[in-house]
Amino acid sequence: xxxxxxxxxxxxxxxxxxxxxxxxxxxxxxxxxxxxxxxxxxxxxxxxxxxxxxxxxxxxxxxxxxxxxxxxxxxxxxxxxxxxxxxxxxxxxxxxxxxxxxxxxxxxxxxxxxxxxxxxxxxxxxxxxxxxxxxxxxxxxxxxxxxxxxxxxxxxxxxxxxxxxxxxxxxxxxxxxxxxxxxxxxxxxxxxxxxxxxxxxxxxxxxxxxxxxxxxxxxxxxxxxxxxxxxxxxxxxxxxxxxxxxxxxxxxxxxxxxxxxxxxxxxxxxxxxxxxxxxxxxxxxxxxxxxxxxxxxxxxxxxxxxxxxxxxxxxxxxxxxxxxxxxxxxxxxxxxxxxxxxxxxxxxxxxx
Ligand SMILES: [Zn+2]
Ligand SMILES: [Zn+2]
Numbered sequence: 001x002x003x004x005x006x007x008x009x010x011x012x013x014x015x016x017x018x019x020x021x022x023x024x025x026x027x028x029x030x031x032x033x034x035x036x037x038x039x040x041x042x043x044x045x046x047x048x049x050x051x052x053x054x055x056x057x058x059x060x061x062x063x064x065x066x067x068x069x070x071x072x073x074x075x076x077x078x079x080x081x082x083x084x085x086x087x088x089x090x091x092x093x094x095x096x097x098x099x100x101x102x103x104x105x106x107x108x109x110x111x112x113x114x115x116x117x118x119x120x121x122x123x124x125x126x127x128x129x130x131x132x133x134x135x136x137x138x139x140x141x142x143x144x145x146x147x148x149x150x151x152x153x154x155x156x157x158x159x160x161x162x163x164x165x166x167x168x169x170x171x172x173x174x175x176x177x178x179x180x181x182x183x184x185x186x187x188x189x190x191x192x193x194x195x196x197x198x199x200x201x202x203x204x205x206x207x208x209x210x211x212x213x214x215x216x217x218x219x220x221x222x223x224x225x226x227x228x229x230x231x232x233x234x235x236x237x238x239x240x241x242x243x244x245x246x247x248x249x250x251x252x253x254x255x256x257x258x259x260x261x262x263x264x265x266x267x268x269x270x271x272x273x274x275x276x277x278x279x280x281x282x283x284x285x286x287x288x289x290x291x292x293x294x295x296x297x298x299x300x301x302x303x304x305x306x307x308x309x310x311x312x313x314x315x316x317x318x319x320x321x322x323x324x325x326x327x328x329x330x331x332x333x334x335x336x337x338x339x340x341x342x343x344x345x346x347x348x349x350x351x352x
Contacts, residue, residue, distance in 0.1 A: 010256075013263040014222070022046050025080040028258065029211055031188065035077030037064030039099050044261045047099045049074060050215055055187050057087035061206060061215050062094055062260055063103035070103055088113040092184065093174070094217030094260060095200040096121040096128065105172030116184075117174035118195060121202025124233045129171040140232035148323055149297025149346045158320045178204060194249060198242025199226040201235055205249060212255040214268060220249060220257060222265040225275050229324035230331055239332040243279065246272050279329075283338075286329045290339050291351045301349065302326040
């Protein structure tokens with residue numbers, strides 16, 4: 001195995017992240033910039049927006065949340081690279097989550113840029129971000145949580161837990177749909193889309209074989225593993241999708257990974273192996289707990305797992321994610337015949 005060697009710029013970005021600071025706007029390669037756009041009240045702190053120079057302007061990968069602070073940071077970052085917001089020709093969105101997609105509509109309004117998204121995420125836009133449709137989504141989330149055995153008293157709090165962040169997204173329909181393997185056709189760039197469902201159904205990575213970089217969105221990050229959860233808008237077995245998508249990017253011959261959070265890094269294959277091993281351990285732990293209880297609901301299982309902090313101190317939004325992540329692992333184990341679900345008022349989980 002080759003040793004982990006970091007480039008000087010890489011060290012600066014990583015050090016800023018480790019020190020709790022926002023990294024500098026950076027020229028990552030000739031014609032390629034990284035612009036940190038702050039996310040308010042979120043431990044991730046910022047999204048790294050990538051600016052790709054074109055003969056007549058720029059394309060950006062991801063946009064940030066729809067706040068004035070984020071917009072101003074994006075405009076300031078573009079200025080460091082020598083561009084104005086009106087120079088943005090296209091916004092390639094890795095996935096529908098508000099920290100990536102939220103600001104895309106405002107950028108289009110200011111610049112006339114197109115917005116590109118994978119069809120599997122484009123399909124979710126209306127239900128997720130349109131006021132007229134949101135009630136049905138909350139209702140489906142409530143039903144999912146109820147079947148998981150979430151206590152009646154906490155149901156409402158949990159089902160509506162993400163409503164508070166909806167104002168950081170403008171509802172913008174994409175202008176371009178990008179599928180697996182599509183060449184983006186940006187002048188001067190050999191950029192190709194890699195569909196990587198799991199974290200979201202339509203998550204996209206973008207690879208440039210000539211520059212040997214992978215824009216990995218939230219799919220592969222240096223330190224954290226993205227949430228992979230069953231929820232009303234997910235497929236039935238998102239963890240299987242995610243692990244397949246990891247295997248797909250592991251094969252790519254790239255030098256550096258340019259993720260949407262934390263910092264850029266080398267050694268894609270090594271990181272993918274670590275993330276896969278993490279899920280293997282998690283699956284084994286969940287299988288053990290299912291075996292020890294012999295007929296428990298997902299929520300009860302989730303409260304007994306190891307989390308980064310005691311269950312009682314986890315806020316509602318994160319508890320829902322924890323529950324839905326546990327459900328994703330259960331669904332994976334069920335598909336492999338390692339656990340058994342008995343459907344009812346509440347779904348109960350048994351050893352196979
Ligand atoms: Zn995300
Ligand atoms: Zn993200």
